[in-house]
Amino acid sequence: MPRKCTVCEHEKVEEINRLLLEGVSLRNIAKQYSVSAASLHRHKKDHLPAKLVKAQEAREIAKADSLLDQVTELRDKALSILAKAEQAGDLRTALQGVREAKGCLELLARLQGELQERTTVNVLVNPQWITLRTVILEALDRYPEARQAVARALREVEGNVVGQ
């Protein structure tokens, strides 16, 4: 028998949820928002967890999107490094790098497609991300300075994601 939840339907439900999460007493919240403590209790037990899961999912999607942006930036950076090597006249090495970078682009495209298909994805443990990461670093093996810069950027990207 589905019963209407006065808390879920309350116009200030977001605020109430936040107070519930902060551990404010049910009696105080009940008084402030004109809902019964019993409704608050039921809402906290039955409805709040589902809302939290949804919020967490939204954050995951946001994280994945921003990581994808950063990977794209990284790819551009890697390509410009290769371009510089080419300009410097080290053609054979640059061509090798370009071939590898092409592999990066293909993987990135696949990663992008997958991100759009799935609502949540943990990119850091995604095998394609790990492959992409390895390929980028391998491609830059002959450019130690560039490799270092990219490795640093990768660590920053991953640190940001974990730290968010």
Ligand SMILES: [Zn+2]
């Ligand atoms: Zn509710």
